[in-house]
Every structure is written in structure tokens, then in C-alpha cells.
Amino acid sequence: EAGRKLFAGEAGFFWAAAPSGKLPPMGTLEIAFAGRSNVGKSSLINALTGRKALARTSHTPGRTQELNFFDVNGRFTLVDMPGYGYAAVSKQKVQAWTGLIHDYLRGRATLARVFVLVDSRHGLKAADNEIMDLLDKSAVSYQIVLTKVDELKKGEAEKRVAETLDALKRRPAAYPEVVVTSSRAAEGIGELRAAVAKLLAE
Ligand code: GDP
Numbered sequence: 606e607a608g609r610k611l612f613a614g615e616a617g618f619f620w621a622a623a624p625s626g627k628l629p630p631m632g633t634l635e636i637a638f639a640g641r642s643n644v645g646k647s648s649l650i651n652a653l654t655g656r657k658a659l660a661r662t663s664h665t666p667g668r669t670q671e672l673n674f675f676d677v678n679g680r681f682t683l684v685d686m687p688g689y690g691y692a693a694v695s696k697q698k699v700q701a702w703t704g705l706i707h708d709y710l711r712g713r714a715t716l717a718r719v720f721v722l723v724d725s726r727h728g729l730k731a732a733d734n735e736i737m738d739l740l741d742k743s744a745v746s747y748q749i750v751l752t753k754v755d756e757l758k759k760g761e762a763e764k765r766v767a768e769t770l771d772a773l774k775r776r777p778a779a780y781p782e783v784v785v786t787s788s789r790a791a792e793g794i795g796e797l798r799a800a801v802a803k804l805l806a807e
Contacts (some may be wrong), residue, residue, distance in 0.1 A: 608802040613655070614677075616677045617675060618673060620652070621671040623705070624670040625705075635674075636717055637683075637716060637718070637719040637803055640688060640689075641724070642689065644688070649786060650683065652788040653798060670698065674746060684716075687707075707739075710745050716745055718746045718804055720749075723751055725757055725762060725785070726757065728768060740778055752787070754785050754786060754793070762806070
């Protein structure tokens with residue numbers, strides 16, 4: 606498969622950026638992963654990179670407030686964005702999160718795409734629409750990845766994809782394809798790797 610070679614080899618953490626902290630100097634192209642807390646982001650990053658614990662799974666929702674940067678094979682930089690939309694987080698933390706994300710999205714020339722993860726059971730929520738507003742405003746390319754599709758029946762997944770694509774029509778920076786995944790059932794991982802490989806080849 607197109608993306609397998611890209612991810613085979615070394616992957617390692619090299620930088621954490623906290624609110625008001627420094628971002629790493631720009632290096633290889635960056636592929637970022639965002640999503641609501643508990644969407645399955647850590648599990649998906651681990652499945653993509655073939656690592657058991659590159660990204661920490663099942664941490665306290667809303668706790669991790671850092672942007673974590675990983676070098677993958679010297680070929681690109683994987684950016685794990687802090688989860689959003691967790692209700693119990695204070696207003697101050699939400700502001701810190703927004704500030705951090707603004708700082709990152711503003712003028713990051715090496716950022717090739719943000720994959721916005723959405724739980725396929727729930728579809729797009731207000732918090733997802735807010736980050737998509739921000740990405741559209743920042744003119745940063747993004748693509749929706751549905752997670753945990755093992756929880757849905759086949760017809761339901763198709764309906765969710767159609768509904769999501771429909772919502773993206775009005776969004777200028779959205780890539781008009783949706784990737785359907787399940788880390789648990791190892792579904793869509795190859796497709797997502799191939800999407801990353803295609804981006805890096807462009
Ligand atoms: P994060 O908070 O977005 O990093 O999400 P995690 O990867 O830590 O996963 C949150 C919860 O969702 C955990 O209980 C996982 O076991 C579960 N989960 C993650 N991926 C899947 C999946 O593909 N299918 C199902 N059914 N559950 C998943």
C-alpha cells in the first residue's frame with residue numbers, strides 16, 4: 606500500500622508546545638490530528654504509526670493541553686493537537702487552548718493538513734464546527750476522519766459519511782473526502798496512511 610513504507614521505521618516524540626510556549630522551528634511537512642476528547646485520537650495515531658503508545662491513550666479527558674510533535678522516519682512531522690470540547694474544562698483552559706491553536710495555525714507554512722477526527726456515532730458537534738470555522742478562517746486544509754466505525758452498522762456509516770460530506774460543502778478549506786476508520790477493527794488505517802502519503806507527494 607502507498608502509505609505503509611512512509612510509516613515504517615522510526616517515530617519519535619521531539620517537542621511539546623504548551624500555551625504561551627514556543628513552537629518548534631519549522632522542519633519537515635506537518636500533518637496534524639485534532640478532535641474532541643475521547644474521539645479515539647491516541648488510538649488512531651498509535652495504529653497509524655504501528656506504535657503501542659506513541660500518543661498516550663485514555664488519559665484524563667481534557668487534561669493534555671499541549672501540542673505534541675513527533676518525527677516520523679525523518680519524512681514528516683506528526684502533530685497531536687490537544688483534545689477539545691470536554692465539558693468539565695474551565696473557561697480559562699478553553700482560552701489557553703484557543704490561544705495555543707491560534708498561535709499554531711497562524712502562518713505555519715509547513716502545516717500540510719489537519720485531520721479532524723469525529724466519532725462516527727455522534728457526527729459533527731458544535732466543538733467540531735468551531736475548529737472547522739477556525740481552520741477555514743486560517744485557510745488551513747483539513748479533512749474529516751470518522752472514528753470507531755466498528756460501533757456502527759454498515760448502512761449507518763454510509764449515512765454518516767453522506768451527512769458529513771454535505772456539511773463540508775459550505776466550507777472552503779475542507780477536503781471533500783471523508784476517511785472512515787476503526788482502530789479497534791483496523792479499518793481505514795491503510796486509507797489514512799495513503800492520504801498522508803499523497804499529501805507529502807504533492
Ligand atoms: P483520545 O482521547 O481521543 O486520545 O481517545 P483514545 O484513543 O484514548 O480513546 C478513547 C476511548 O475510545 C477509549 O476507551 C478507547 O478504547 C476507545 N476507542 C478508541 N478507538 C476505538 C475504536 O476504533 N473503536 C471503539 N469501539 N472504541 C475505540
